[in-house]
Amino acid sequence: MKALFAAAATGFASSFCYNRELATCSAAKSPFSTTEFxxxxxxxxxxxxxxxxxxxxxxxxxxxxxxxxxxxxxxxxxxxxxxxxxxxxxxxxxxxxxxxxxxxxxxxxxxxxxxxxxxxxxxxxxxxxxxxxxKIPIKANQYRHIGMIAGGTGITPMYQVARNVLRVPKNTTAISLIYANTRKEDVLLGNELNELMETCPLFSPYYVLSQAPSDWMGGVGYVNKEMIKSVMPPPSSAADSIILVCGPPPFMEAISGDKDFKTSPPSQGELKGMLKELGYMQKMVFKF
Structure with missing residues (x-):
């Protein structure tokens, strides 16, 4: 089902991910409409x-x-x-x-x-x-370092960002990911993330399982402050880095606090959870 993950984490490399495909979208009109289904x-x-x-x-x-x-x-x-x-x-x-x-x-x-x-x-x-x-416009080289903390299907916006940033030929943005799930078989887009890790030295994923098998090489338990400090850009890098967070409500509450759903569309809400306790500023965190 998945070719799982040669290593739980890799160091950041100074080289960039080379891809022969075009790095920008065509100027053709969108197939979608914002005014009608x-x-x-x-x-x-x-x-x-x-x-x-x-x-x-x-x-x-x-x-x-x-x-x-x-x-x-x-x-x-x-x-x-x-x-x-x-x-x-x-x-x-x-x-x-x-x-x-x-x-x-x-x-x-x-x-x-x-x-x-x-x-x-x-x-x-x-x-x-x-x-x-x-949700938030993100381009290659816009940030020096993008940190991502995802749980379950919260990987989808992270993969969209990582795939499109890392494939730009002269990208220098490093992306680090903490991806949390219950079991190994719950990890989504495993092949795709593994391919990014193998072909793009600036991509560093770290997988966390709350119910890990005995031979698991990644994180065990739940995402904690030590993992965040080890993998994410530090609070001192707010000028050129950002942390993206996405996952189910309990996950969001623990990591960053959830969005404020009293407004439409929902606002970012107050920064809470481990990121606030570690000294991160509101402007450095975006909640999907």
């Missing part, structure tokens, strides 16, 4: 883990570029039998200039109407999407 056809899907699936939707034309600004999400909508519209945000995991299709990674929850609907879709079915919505 548009239907997209499901091309294919595959199981990423025992409870997550990657869905590939076709763009209107086979050679149309995705043109997705990093980091962005899109919103999916379907209408239930009772006429109720169900809307949920998802993060495409493609390269920003991917042509012909986009992919989203979705975890199934038994009490979720949207994921139940998504997992019932067959090839050729359609689902409506709207957007994209830029």
């Amino acid at each position: 548009r239907p997209f056809t499901l091309m294919n899907f595959y199981d990423e883990s025992h409870n997550t699936r990657v869905f590939r939707f076709a763009l209107p034309e086979a050679d149309m570029p995705l043109n997705l600004e990093v980091s962005s999400c899109i919103t999916a909508k379907y209408t239930g039998k009772n006429g109720e519209a169900v809307i949920r945000p998802y993060t495409p995991i493609n390269k920003s200039d991917q042509r012909g299709y986009f992919e989203i990674l979705v975890k199934r929850y038994d009490n979720s109407k949207m994921t139940t609907h998504l997992f019932s879709l067959k090839k050729g079915d359609t689902l409506e999407f709207k957007g994209p919505w830029v």
Whole structure:
């Protein structure tokens, strides 16, 4: 299922990740709209883990570029039998200039109407999407060091950022990731993250399992202050570094405090948790 992870962490290298592909998006218009939902056809899907699936939707034309600004999400909508519209945000995991299709990674929850609907879709079915919505614009060389702390499906915006920053030929931005899960089989995008680690010396992932096997080489238990101090850029680097956080609500509360959902859209909310206790400033942390 996954080729797991040659090492739990690697040192930062001074060289950059070389990629022959284009580093910037085409100037062509977006296949999405921010004012209306548009239907997209499901091309294919595959199981990423025992409870997550990657869905590939076709763009209107086979050679149309995705043109997705990093980091962005899109919103999916379907209408239930009772006429109720169900809307949920998802993060495409493609390269920003991917042509012909986009992919989203979705975890199934038994009490979720949207994921139940998504997992019932067959090839050729359609689902409506709207957007994209830029969460925080991030480009190669914008920061000296990007730190990422993710739990579970919170890896999706991190992978979008890492994949698109590290593939720029003259990128010098280092990216370090702490990625927490329960079990080894819960790790998502393991092959893709491993490939980034092997091909991009400036990418350094550190995996943490709360239920680790005896031969596990990464972190064991829950993300703690020592892990953060060891892997993340320090609080003193606020001028040229940033830390991105994404995960389920209890994870967010422990790391940074969750966003403030009293507003629409939600605001960043007060910085709390371990990052505040370690001396990080609000302006250095972004919560997805």
